Amino acid sequence: AQSVTQLDSQVPVFEEAPVxxxxxxxxxxxVYLFWYVQYPNQGLQLLLKYLSGSTLVKGINGxxxxxxxxxxxxxxxxxxxHISDTAEYFCAVSARGYNFNxxxxxxxxxxxxxx
Amino acid sequence: NAGVTQTPxxxxxxxxxxxxxxxxxxxxxNSMYWYRQDPGxxxxxxxxxxxxxxxxxxxxxxxxxxxxxxxREFSLRLExxxxxxxxxxxxxxxxxxxxGQPSQETQYFGPGTRLLVL
Numbered sequence: 001a002q003s004v005t006q007l008d009s010q011v012p013v014f015e016e017a018p019v020x021x022x023x024x025x026x027x028x029x030x031v032y033l034f035w036y037v038q039y040p041n042q043g044l045q046l047l048l049k050y051l052s053g054s055t056l057v058k059g060i061n062g063x064x065x066x067x068x069x070x071x072x073x074x075x076x077x078x079x080x081x082h083i084s085d086t087a088e089y090f091c092a093v094s095a096r097g098y099n100f101n102x103x104x105x106x107x108x109x110x111x112x113x114x115x
Numbered sequence: 116n117a118g119v120t121q122t123p124x125x126x127x128x129x130x131x132x133x134x135x136x137x138x139x140x141x142x143x144x145n146s147m148y149w150y151r152q153d154p155g156x157x158x159x160x161x162x163x164x165x166x167x168x169x170x171x172x173x174x175x176x177x178x179x180x181x182x183x184x185x186x187r188e189f190s191l192r193l194e195x196x197x198x199x200x201x202x203x204x205x206x207x208x209x210x211x212x213x214x215g216q217p218s219q220e221t222q223y224f225g226p227g228t229r230l231l232v233l
Contacts, residue, residue, distance in 0.1 A: 034221070036224075041226075041227075042227075043119070043225050044158075044205070044222075045224070046221050046222075049221065090157060090158065102173070103148075103222060105157040105158040105159075107156055107157040108155075108157050
């Protein structure tokens, strides 16, 4: 099975500052990796995903993430955050090659952008 | 397209009562899922349906049952609600492209149902 660890439950940051949200995963097989965002009282929306190829993945709203196989990490970054980025962010993993995409989610990181 | 819709949005139950959470998607997706979200625990998979006519248990199936009524609809039933089932429930769906790798497909989420069991 797979598992995902998001060590930071909350990340406070000032507007226009850079931010990194950390995600580490564990898996005995190759994986696909995802970041989702959840705005208050809403469902989850896909930010970006890593399937194969370039380890640097760009997503919506200026976010990007880098897949590091040796460190089993998939950290999410944004060079300059906006108030509207305040939300909860979830990292997720699914096993490559399986006949069904069972996702495993991390516990989430709440990003609080302050003016 | 409405995407994934869930009803009701909110529900309060007493211990022992039963209820069914409804989910429907209009994206012609093959696979559907039910998750629960609890503070500090992220999303945990309750049940899933890889395709119409099949259902399987996820990580936390105890106390729940599901029905894949047709390709569009996937309901979650609590037969005898318990306070431990107080949570936010999300339904999701994903496509299964011909020749594609299912495990890379994005899941699309509904807005959630907030359930309080007293």
